[in-house]
Amino acid sequence: RDAACDWSSDVCSSDLRNLVELISDVGVDTRRLLRQVGLTEEEVYNPEPALRFEQFRRVMVGARDMTGNPALGLALGQQLTLTAHGLLGYAAISSADLGDALRLLERYFRTRTRLCVPRIEPTTEGVRFCLLESVPLGDIRETYLEVVVAAVVGGIRYLLGERFRGAVLELPYAPPAHAERYRELLQMPVEFGAEVAALRLPHSLLSEPFTLSDPASRHMAAQKCEEELQRLEARSEERRVGKECRSRSSPYH
Numbered sequence: 001r002d003a004a005c006d007w008s009s010d011v012c013s014s015d016l017r018n019l020v021e022l023i024s025d026v027g028v029d030t031r032r033l034l035r036q037v038g039l040t041e042e043e044v045y046n047p048e049p050a051l052r053f054e055q056f057r058r059v060m061v062g063a064r065d066m067t068g069n070p071a072l073g074l075a076l077g078q079q080l081t082l083t084a085h086g087l088l089g090y091a092a093i094s095s096a097d098l099g100d101a102l103r104l105l106e107r108y109f110r111t112r113t114r115l116c117v118p119r120i121e122p123t124t125e126g127v128r129f130c131l132l133e134s135v136p137l138g139d140i141r142e143t144y145l146e147v148v149v150a151a152v153v154g155g156i157r158y159l160l161g162e163r164f165r166g167a168v169l170e171l172p173y174a175p176p177a178h179a180e181r182y183r184e185l186l187q188m189p190v191e192f193g194a195e196v197a198a199l200r201l202p203h204s205l206l207s208e209p210f211t212l213s214d215p216a217s218r219h220m221a222a223q224k225c226e227e228e229l230q231r232l233e234a235r236s237e238e239r240r241v242g243k244e245c246r247s248r249s250s251p252y253h
Helices: 013-025 030-037 041-045 053-067 072-079 082-093 098-111 138-163 179-186 215-249
Strands: 116-122 126-133 168-171 190-192 197-202
Touching (some): 013 030, 013 041, 013 072, 030 041, 030 053, 053 072, 053 138, 082 138, 082 215, 098 116, 098 215, 126 138, 138 168, 138 179, 138 197, 168 179, 179 190
Parallel strands (some): 168 190
Antiparallel strands (some): 126 197, 168 197
């Protein structure tokens, strides 16, 4: 875990903001949903405060209940196009090839969400792009991971098109009742019961060039991502130090 983040209690405000906007896109009355979970739009769209993980959890569970769609996470993830990721998406699109784009994601993914951390793990056949959970996700684990893997797979498919072959998705839970929906929507082999969520990619895919590759644009976007990451980490460190100071000054400490 990143020591600069209070992983046990906070999520980035963008996590919840992105979730609410995605839920709205699939037809959920988000104002009603926010009322039900005790949040206001002002809290969701205020860029400063870190929100509690429990607030994020209640919104995701509420949306799942309101839609009655057990595969809601897959539907939401498919709405998350690369361009929805701002500078990170622009940097990925401008990358030289898939290996280059995955390295960018590994470094800057936390500018989009804190709830999982990517790690590239070399294998004899290629790499595993692992998504390590940063907090116990509880009853939203499957839905949240569905969102992330559907977004990652959709982004790679957008960049490689029909060249996206030979990959396998691994998921760290038993097959859910809607397991066939994974294969239908993601159009790839899916293996359940893995240790962590991961995308297995062959060596041949990593060097596939991107048609929109632009080294100058990639460099500029990556620089902006680095600046954003440094700001987020500095803000997280300030909050962590502030909490420590308040804890030390407490008469009950």
